[in-house]
Amino acid sequence: MSLQMLGNALLALGLIAWIGYRQMNWRPIDIGRMWRTPLVMGVVGVAFLLNTAGPSSLSPLDLAVLVVELVVSLGIGAAMGRIATFRALPAPVRMGRNGESVALYESRTGGWGLALWLLVIAVRVSIDVLAGLAGSHLAASAGVILLMLAANRAARTFVFAGRVARQSTGAAALRNGSPAA
C-alpha cells in the first residue's frame, strides 16, 4: 500500500514538475500536439481506473469525488488557457518528427499558471484526504490522477485553441484589409 502510494506520488510529482517547467518557458504552439497529451493521459487513466475499480464497485462517494475533481480540473484548465500569453514567432517553426506541422505562435503560461498548478495540487490533496477520511480511496489511485490531469490539459487546450484561432483570423483579416506591404 505504502509502496503504491509512493509510486503514485512520484508519478504525480514527475508530471507536475515537467508541466510546470514547460509552463515557464516560451514554446511554439502546435494545437495538434497539445491535444495529444490529454488524449494519451485520458486513455491510460481510464485503463488504470477500470483495472483498479470496476464500475460495479463504485460507491456514490467515489462517483461524487470523481465528478467533482473532473469539474474542478476542467475549470482550472480553462483558467490556464485563458491566462496563457502568446506571441507571433519571428519565423515559422517546423514541428513534429518529420516537420509535418508549422507553428506560427509561441506561448507561455507564466507565474500565474504555476500558481494554478499549485492550486490543482492543493485541491487534489485535500479532496484525497477528505475522500479518504470519508471512505473513498478511489481518488488517490493513479488512474484518477491521470484522468484529472487529462481533463485539465484538455480544457486548457480547448480554451487556448479557440483564442489562437480568433487571433489568427483577426490577424488574417488585418492583413487582407491593409494594402500589401
Add this chain to the structure above:
Amino acid sequence: MMTDDRPGWSTLVLNLIGSAVVGYALLRTDDGGRPTWALVLAVIALLAWAARGVLGLLWRDRRADVPLGIVAALAGAAAAAPSDGLTVVPAAIGVLLVIGSTSVPLPRGISLALVACALVAVSGVPAQASVPAVITMMGGLVLAAVGGYSRRQFRQGEAQAVLLRERELAMRQEAERVAIARDLHDVLAHSLGGLVIQLDAVEALLESGDREEATARVAAARRLAVDGLGEARRAVATLRDPARSDAAAQPGREESFARGVERLLQAHRSLGGVVDFSVRGTERPLRAQADDALLRALQEALSNVRKHAPGQPARAGLDWQDDTVVLTVSNPLADTEPLSKGPAPRGYGLTGMRERFEALGLGSSVGSGVQGDRFVVTAEAAL
C-alpha cells in the same frame, strides 16, 4: 435585432403547471426522510422555475431567464438525489435556458451544466443513491444542455436572418437614393441648363439694343422655368408617393409619349437648337418605365447637344421594331469642343441614363460615342 419570441401566456401556463406538478410529486413522495436543506433547495428551484414564467409574462422579455435559470439549475442539481431525481427537472430547465440564451457566452453555459453535474454527484452521497441513478440524473442534465445548444443555434440563425433583412433594406434604400439623384439631375440639368442659355442670349441682345427680341427670350425663359418647376414638383410627388403618382400617370400613356417627345423637341428649338426628327415604324404601347426612360434619354441627349455643340443641327430618330424601340440622337462634332476619346465623360446624365435602361431589364441598353464625324447616343428599350 429583436426576434419576436417574447414569452406569453403559454410560457406562463407551462412553467406554472410544470413546477406545480413537480412540487406535488415532491409532497406525495415525501416520507419524512428527506433532509430539510434538500427540501429548501427543492422549493427554491421550483420557485425560480415558476417565477421565470410569471416575470416573462410581466416584463414581456427574457431578462429573467438567465438569473432564474442559474438558480434553478444549481438548487435543483444540489437537491437532485435527496428528491429522488424530481428536482433534476427544474435543474434541466435552468441549464436549457442558460445555454439557450444568446446573451450568455457558450463556455459559461457549459460551465454551469458541468457544475450542476458535480452537484448532482455530490447530492448522491448523503442520500446514498445508487451510482446508476446518479448517472441517469446527470444524463438528464446533459440532454438539457444539448437541447439548450440547439435552441441557441436556432436563435442565432434567427438573429442572422434579421440582420440579413436589415442589410437588404439598406441596399434598397441606397438604390432609391441613387434613383432620386438621377431624377434630380435630369430635372435640374434640363431646365437650369436651358435657362442659362436663354439668359446668355438675353444679355447679348440687350447689349446690342434689341429689346424686342430680348423680351421674347425672357418670356421663353419664364416658360422654361415654369416647366422645370412643374417637373420638379412631379418628381417630388413621385418620390413621396410612387404608387399614387404612377396610377395617376397611367391613363393616356400612349398619347403622352408622343406628346412628351414633341414637347422636348419644341423646348430644344425654343432654346435656339436645330433638330431634325424622324420616326420609322408604327408606335406601340410602352411600359411606363420604358416611356419615362426614353423621354429622359431624349431630354438628356438634347441638353448635351446644346451644351457641347450649340447651334449645330442635331438629328433625332425613333425606330419602332417588333420587340424594341431605338432612340438615336446625334450631332456633328463641334470644332471648339476638344474631340472626345471614346465615350465622352459627360457628367451624370449618361450614367443616369444607363442605370434607367439597365433597370428596364434584358434587351435594354444605352450606348454613346463618336461615329464618323458625329457624336451619337443610342438608347434601346425592350417592348
